[in-house]
Amino acid sequence: MALTALLSVSDKTGILEFAKALHALGTKLLSTGGTAKLLADAGLPVTEVAEHTGFPEMMDGRVKTLHPKIHGGLLARGDTAEHVAAMEKHGITRIDILAVNLYPFEATVAKPGCTLEDAIENIDIGGPAMVRSAAKNWKDVTVLTDAAQYAAVLEELKAHGKTSDKTRFACSVAAFNRIAQYDAAISNYLSALQDDGAKAEYPAQMNSTFVKVQDLRYGENSHQTAALYRDLFPAPGSLVTAKQLQGKELSYNNIADADAAWECVKSFDTPACVIVKHANPCGVAVGVNPAEAYSKAFKTDPTSAFGGIIAFNRELDGAAAQLVVKQFVEVLMAPSFSAEALEVFKGKVNVRLLQIALPAGGSRPWDQGRNAQDVKRVGSGLLVQTADNHFLKREDLKVVTTLKPTEQQLDDLMFAWTVAQYVKSNAIVFCGGGMTLGVGAGQMSRLDSARIASIKAGHAGLTLAGSAVASDAFFPFRDGLDVLADAGATCVIQPGGSMRDDEVIAAANERGIAMVLTGVRHFRH
Numbered sequence: 001m002a003l004t005a006l007l008s009v010s011d012k013t014g015i016l017e018f019a020k021a022l023h024a025l026g027t028k029l030l031s032t033g034g035t036a037k038l039l040a041d042a043g044l045p046v047t048e049v050a051e052h053t054g055f056p057e058m059m060d061g062r063v064k065t066l067h068p069k070i071h072g073g074l075l076a077r078g079d080t081a082e083h084v085a086a087m088e089k090h091g092i093t094r095i096d097i098l099a100v101n102l103y104p105f106e107a108t109v110a111k112p113g114c115t116l117e118d119a120i121e122n123i124d125i126g127g128p129a130m131v132r133s134a135a136k137n138w139k140d141v142t143v144l145t146d147a148a149q150y151a152a153v154l155e156e157l158k159a160h161g162k163t164s165d166k167t168r169f170a171c172s173v174a175a176f177n178r179i180a181q182y183d184a185a186i187s188n189y190l191s192a193l194q195d196d197g198a199k200a201e202y203p204a205q206m207n208s209t210f211v212k213v214q215d216l217r218y219g220e221n222s223h224q225t226a227a228l229y230r231d232l233f234p235a236p237g238s239l240v241t242a243k244q245l246q247g248k249e250l251s252y253n254n255i256a257d258a259d260a261a262w263e264c265v266k267s268f269d270t271p272a273c274v275i276v277k278h279a280n281p282c283g284v285a286v287g288v289n290p291a292e293a294y295s296k297a298f299k300t301d302p303t304s305a306f307g308g309i310i311a312f313n314r315e316l317d318g319a320a321a322q323l324v325v326k327q328f329v330e331v332l333m334a335p336s337f338s339a340e341a342l343e344v345f346k347g348k349v350n351v352r353l354l355q356i357a358l359p360a361g362g363s364r365p366w367d368q369g370r371n372a373q374d375v376k377r378v379g380s381g382l383l384v385q386t387a388d389n390h391f392l393k394r395e396d397l398k399v400v401t402t403l404k405p406t407e408q409q410l411d412d413l414m415f416a417w418t419v420a421q422y423v424k425s426n427a428i429v430f431c432g433g434g435m436t437l438g439v440g441a442g443q444m445s446r447l448d449s450a451r452i453a454s455i456k457a458g459h460a461g462l463t464l465a466g467s468a469v470a471s472d473a474f475f476p477f478r479d480g481l482d483v484l485a486d487a488g489a490t491c492v493i494q495p496g497g498s499m500r501d502d503e504v505i506a507a508a509n510e511r512g513i514a515m516v517l518t519g520v521r522h523f524r525h
């Protein structure tokens with residue numbers, strides 16, 4: 001018996017070709033106003049839903065398909081005698097295939113100046129209702145909610161005259177997912193609306209949709225299970241858009257560390273390299289090319305770099321690859337890899353190579369490829385904040401000491417500040433000559449971070465004489481500054497804002513240090 005397909009789409013992409021192919025297979029076509037017109041104009045025999053139900057489309061299209069002849073045709077179970085009898089009694093035709101895409105609610109509310117009225121009129125009612133009916137009755141009905149599904153379904157129809165259970169079930173799941181996304185968008189929009197019509201930054205209810213990228217072997221530890229999900233529409237240049245070119249499966253910790261490395265390396269204009277261990281940079285440097293940047297970054301802390309996650313913001317070329325391959329590396333990330341670099345790592349089958357396109361607009365696209373919001377789980381709750389996407393400009397700096405920093409010192413301070421943004425608090429970062437010299441991370445006391453950073457520089461055989469230091473937050477007392485001065489630092493960048501700023505500034509003057517304040521803090525927990 002010939003199949004019947006109901007086509008009702010707002011986005012008409014690919015629908016004509018799909019309808020033509022269905023028609024060629026002998027499928028009867030049913031369709032709503034605009035879609036029916038498109039098909040009829042192309043010469044296809046199509047029955048309008050209004051003609052099929054004997055009920056006109058009305059109320060500006062608010063009522064088109066909401067009719068028992070449509071929903072009975074979608075919901076009737078083929079294996080239930082009572083359902084089949086009801087269809088016969090009421091002259092209901094089985095609808096075997098349903099292709100629907102919904103009124104563009106998400107695109108409408110994304111437009112600047114969208115009114116509540118525009119938004120409400122773009123809430124599709126009949127479409128989701130049909131999709132739910134068809135998806136519930138997946139054993140009898142194939143439901144398509146995305147033009148990308150048309151080709152595969154046609155292939156099956158051509159080959160077998162029907163779709164498989166597996167395909168229909170997969171289509172049903174995709175359909176319910178689409179409805180969930182759609183309803184989440186409506187709920188988010190409406191629950192963010194305030195009395196004055198403005199949109200609240202944080203809606204009364206937050207509905208998020210994430211799509212699974214992959215299961216992971218385990219979580220942070222082997223007794224924990226884990227998976228990676230991505231945003232429905234990931235930002236270009238973000239970690240989840242990475243293509244793995246070779247290497248072992250990524251682990252949970254690999255991904256967390258890779259994200260830290262990638263976010264940090266993206267912050268530099270010039271060729272840069274970031275080496276991360278346990279979510280903290282243990283070596284960061286800029287250079288004339290990736291090879292030089294890597295050599296400098298590695299020197300900061302060769303011990304910690306072992307088994308590190310290494311990110312570049314330029315193509316990884318053969319010269320840099322020849323250097324990196326000498327160390328044990330877990331993950332290597334770059335916007336691209338030269339043929340020579342790929343050849344170097346060909347034999348290192350375990351090394352994971354991740355290629356991530358930098359977003360258009362250069363390697364320093366502050367507003368692109370970064371999350372707008374950060375979220376963190378707390379007991380039965382979610383902490384939400386705007387992401388720390390503050391990027392300091394040189395002109396924002398306030399010199400507070402009698403000694404003014406030189407241009408070279410300002411370069412070093414800006415570099416140190418950029419790195420400190422990606423180091424867990426309390427962060428103290430000694431730098432010089434475009435490289436990190438000592439990194440103190442994640443300590444409960446700033447004083448200890450300062451001590452650790454200086455000890456680590458010593459272990460790496462690096463001198464801190466004449467170094468520049470960034471502190472991610474203010475110095476509560478002068479003691480932290482004294483540790484930096486004792487180590488050999490000559491300039492410091494910090495937010496300021498402590499009750500004892502005067503004491504700290506006086507200490508800097510006393511110790512011959514040039515100090516600049518940013519007015520912005522970069523806590524990272």
Ligand SMILES: NC(=O)c1ncn([C@@H]2O[C@H](COP(=O)(O)O)[C@@H](O)[C@H]2O)c1NC=O
Pocket residue numbers: 008009010011031032033034035036061062063064065066100101102103123124125126127128
């Ligand atoms: N009201 C209804 O009964 C109804 N039935 C289907 N629609 C939608 O109408 C759109 C297609 O309309 P047309 O074929 O007229 O261009 C589709 O997005 C479909 O989801 C409806 N529109 C809105 O609810």
